[in-house]
Amino acid sequence: MNPVIASNEKDKVNTINVRVHTTSGNYPAQGQEKVPVTEQVQEVLTRAASKLELVGTTDWIVRIGDKVVPASSTYQQLGEHGDVKLDWGANEGGGGAN
Amino acid sequence: MHPALAAARFDNDLAGLTDGLLLQRGWVLFEKTHPLLDLGFTSPSGRQLRLRFHCENFNENPPSVTLHTWEGGELTQMPPSSTGIFHPGRHPVTAKFFVCMRGTREYHTHDSHLADSWAAIRDLSRYRLGEIATQIWNAWIKANA
Numbered sequence: 001m002n003p004v005i006a007s008n009e010k011d012k013v014n015t016i017n018v019r020v021h022t023t024s025g026n027y028p029a030q031g032q033e034k035v036p037v038t039e040q041v042q043e044v045l046t047r048a049a050s051k052l053e054l055v056g057t058t059d060w061i062v063r064i065g066d067k068v069v070p071a072s073s074t075y076q077q078l079g080e081h082g083d084v085k086l087d088w089g090a091n092e093g094g095g096g097a098n
Numbered sequence: 099m100h101p102a103l104a105a106a107r108f109d110n111d112l113a114g115l116t117d118g119l120l121l122q123r124g125w126v127l128f129e130k131t132h133p134l135l136d137l138g139f140t141s142p143s144g145r146q147l148r149l150r151f152h153c154e155n156f157n158e159n160p161p162s163v164t165l166h167t168w169e170g171g172e173l174t175q176m177p178p179s180s181t182g183i184f185h186p187g188r189h190p191v192t193a194k195f196f197v198c199m200r201g202t203r204e205y206h207t208h209d210s211h212l213a214d215s216w217a218a219i220r221d222l223s224r225y226r227l228g229e230i231a232t233q234i235w236n237a238w239i240k241a242n243a
């Protein structure tokens with residue numbers, strides 16, 4: 001195999017394209033961020049929080065599709081590849097005085 | 099609060115309500131024009147809930163949230179939620195059913211919660227307008243999936 005093509009294929013396997021969606025905006029604002037599949041989801045959420053000036057997000061939840069996923073997982077552990085949209089937002093509010 | 103500042107805050111807090119996010123969450127945007135956010139939630143099982151966020155003077159004051167049928171009428175029976183945010187009784191001030199959750203005007207003006215100050219929490223990111231909607235949605239979707 002052509003070494004350049006082989007290198008590109010390896011890159012595709014080892015990286016993933018991620019975008020974080022929140023009600024306040026997206027990270028990155030345009031396009032996606034390429035990250036290693038071995039990176040924890042939390043890493044990009046931390047960068048998104050910084051860019052979107054979000055504070056107090058420790059109890060927020062992140063979904064891929066309609067499934068809530070642990071932010072401590074890596075994309076590899078979640079079986080994700082290619083393009084991933086992370087839907088990130090505040091968890092349910094407590095009723096009454098909760 | 100100057101109306102222009104309130105409008106800017108409204109737009110900024112909802113800047114991420116893109117078609118992609120709406121589709122992903124099953125949300126339907128009926129209207130997003132300051133001071134009104136009119137938003138519908140749909141679930142995979144076909145359930146629906148429509149909420150109107152009345153955002154005059156936000157975020158000096160929290161939004162007033164009213165519950166509606168999909169057609170826009172007043173909701174007369176509260177849906178289930180994972181945390182009991184949909185109060186089964188009517189609000190002592192508005193006489194309407196209401197969302198009893200931190201971040202709604204009805205919560206902070208209810209006799210039981212007058213000591214729970216909106217001013218103390220309004221700058222936290224979870225009380226941005228879109229995140230108040232997200233909190234309500236998460237409580238609703240978990241009980242109506």
